[in-house]
Each structure stands twice: as structure tokens, then as C-alpha cells.
Amino acid sequence: MRGIYSLLLKAFGPQGWWPVTPAGGAAPVYVPLRYGPPGEKGSFEICAGAILTQNTAWTNVEKALAALRRAGLMSAAALAACPLPRLERAIRSSGYYKQKARRLREFCRRVRKEHPEGFKRWFSATPAPALRAELMSCKGVGPETADCMVLYAAGKASFVIDAYTRRLGERAGLGRGLSYGAWQALFEAALPPDVKVYNEYHALLVKLGKDFCKKTKPLCGPCPLTKVCRKLI
Numbered sequence: 001m002r003g004i005y006s007l008l009l010k011a012f013g014p015q016g017w018w019p020v021t022p023a024g025g026a027a028p029v030y031v032p033l034r035y036g037p038p039g040e041k042g043s044f045e046i047c048a049g050a051i052l053t054q055n056t057a058w059t060n061v062e063k064a065l066a067a068l069r070r071a072g073l074m075s076a077a078a079l080a081a082c083p084l085p086r087l088e089r090a091i092r093s094s095g096y097y098k099q100k101a102r103r104l105r106e107f108c109r110r111v112r113k114e115h116p117e118g119f120k121r122w123f124s125a126t127p128a129p130a131l132r133a134e135l136m137s138c139k140g141v142g143p144e145t146a147d148c149m150v151l152y153a154a155g156k157a158s159f160v161i162d163a164y165t166r167r168l169g170e171r172a173g174l175g176r177g178l179s180y181g182a183w184q185a186l187f188e189a190a191l192p193p194d195v196k197v198y199n200e201y202h203a204l205l206v207k208l209g210k211d212f213c214k215k216t217k218p219l220c221g222p223c224p225l226t227k228v229c230r231k232l233i
Contacts, residue, residue, distance in 0.1 A: 001190040004172070004225060005197065008204035011224035015203035018046050018152035021069070027062055035196045037155035043119040044076055046153035050145045051104050056095040063093035076108040076119070103140030110138060123154035132158055143180045151202070157193040159184050160202040164209030171213065173230035 016030030020042040028045070037043055045065065052061045067090040068074050073082055087101040094100055115122040123131065128150055135146040143161070150158040161183045170176050175186060191197055212223040218233060220226055 001174070001187060003228065004168075005191070005201050005204070007224050007228070008208060009200060012204055012207050014200060015207060017199055017203040018049070018148070020045050021065070026069070027066060035155065035199055037120065037123060037153065040118050040120040041074075043123060043153040045074065047107070047119065047149050048074075048079070048104060050148040050153075051107065051140060052091060052094040052100060054096070054100070054140075054145065060093045060095060064091040067091065067093070076111055079105055080108040080112050099140075107138050107141065119153065123156075126154075128154070128156040128158050131156065143184075147184075151195065151198055155195055157195050157198050159187045159191070159198050161187070162202070162206070164205045164213070165202070167209055167215065168205055168213050168225075168229075171218075171229060171232050172225065173232055176232075 014032035016032040016034065018038075019028035019030045020038050021028050028049070038046065048068070049061055049065060052064050065074075068079075071086070071090050073079055073087070073090060079087065082105060084098075084101050084105065087105060088097050091097050091100055091104070111119070111122075126134070131154060132146050132150050135141050135149050136143065141149075147158045147160040150156050151160055161180050165187075166178075166183060168174075169178075169183060169186075175183065178186070187201075191201070208223070208225070212219045213225075220229070220231055223229065
């Protein structure tokens with residue numbers, strides 16, 4: 001797995017995940033070689049984005065985040081107090097907007113109640129396993145969403161498994177039909193518990209899945225992993 005990581009990093013370079021909106025900006029920006037927690041506002045934005053990106057493309061999430069920003073709703077306090085119809089209108093582009101509006105508001109209300117110190121201090125003070133478990137106890141926050149929050153918003157090592165990771169893993173012969181936890185254990189056992197490596201590896205696998213290892217009609221010839229992949233399609 002370290003060999004795959006090296007090949008992908010050489011082919012694509014640092015990806016700059018997770019994108020956050022800079023001060024005075026209008027949209028999230030990818031900043032290569034930036035690792036670790038992005039501060040209070042950035043951590044909140046990543047958590048909101050992690051919920052909004054469920055079952056939709058990131059471009060739709062960017063539209064939703066921009067709408068939230070225009071509406072003055074880019075804070076946990078604002079979302080916690082927002083009427084659902086208004087919130088639904090703002091995030092409509094993300095799909096499943098009624099469900100996501102309820103979950104996003106409930107998430108913000110719970111954080112405000114249980115962690116008035118804010119995202120930055122909460123994340124900094126809580127070990128990754130405990131933070132992951134607490135996040136997963138929130139309605140609508142599953143393993144993948146929680147791991148995105150831990151890795152990108154808190155800057156702590158928790159490997160993210162998504163559809164792209166599973167696809168590459170199965171086609172390369174690393175495993176088949178494994179559960180989320182089994183895939184995560186496989187990667188974490190093979191890699192150092194390094195936030196930088198986990199960050200880049202996840203982002204690089206997404207890049208590979210979008211550009212080469214497509215769900216249908218994968219581009220195996222020019223793929224940077226063509227010499228090491230078993231191509232079990």
C-alpha cells in the first residue's frame with residue numbers, strides 16, 4: 001500500500017484537501033501541503049461540508065456552502081437557530097436537502113450544547129478514537145463522515161474509506177467485499193499513523209477514481225497504477 005501511495009503522489013502531487021474558504025473568500029480553496037486543523041471557522045465548514053457531501057458531488061456542496069454564506073448561516077450558532085424551511089432552501093443544491101437540513105441543524109445544536117468551547121478546542125482536547133465515537137453518535141454521521149471530520153477538521157489520524165478506495169482496493173486485489181471497518185484496518189495497519197499520509201492518500205484515491213479508475217470503462221492503460229494493479233474488474 002505504501003508503494004501505491006508513492007506512485008499516486010508522484011503522478012498527481014499534493015491535493016490540498018480539505019478545501020476551505022479563506023477569509024474574505026467566496027468559495028472553498030484547495031491549499032496543497034496544508035495539514036492539520038484549519039481553525040474554528042475552517043473546522044466548522046469542513047464538518048458542514050462532510051454532512052452535505054453525502055450522496056452528492058462536491059460541486060453541489062460548493063453551491064450549498066456559498067448559499068449558506070450569502071444567507072449569513074456559516075456558523076454553528078446561526079445554523080442551530082435557523083428555521084428548517086430557510087435552511088432547506090439554502091442547501092437545496094446538495095440533494096436530500098430536507099434530511100440534510102434536519103441533520104445539520106441537529107448536529108450544530110448538539111455541538112453548541114455539549115461543546116460551548118467550540119470546534120477548535122473540542123477537537124484539540126479529544127483523542128481521535130473518542131472524537132470519532134462521539135461524532136458517530138450524532139444522527140446522520142456515519143463512519144466515513146466522522147473520519148472526514150476527524151482527519152480534516154481536527155487534523156488527527158483516522159483513515160477515510162469511500163467508494164473510490166473500495167473500488168481501487170478490490171481491483172488491485174487488496175480485498176473484496178470487506179466492511180468499512182475492515183478496509184480501514186487494512187490501510188491503517190499498512191501505513192504510519194500520519195495525518196499527512198492519510199490526508200493525501202484519501203485525496204489521491206479520489207483523484208484516481210475520478211480520472212482513471214472509473215466505475216465503468218476504467219482507463220487502465222494510462223493509469224499510474226497499471227503496472228501494479230491486478231485489474232480485477
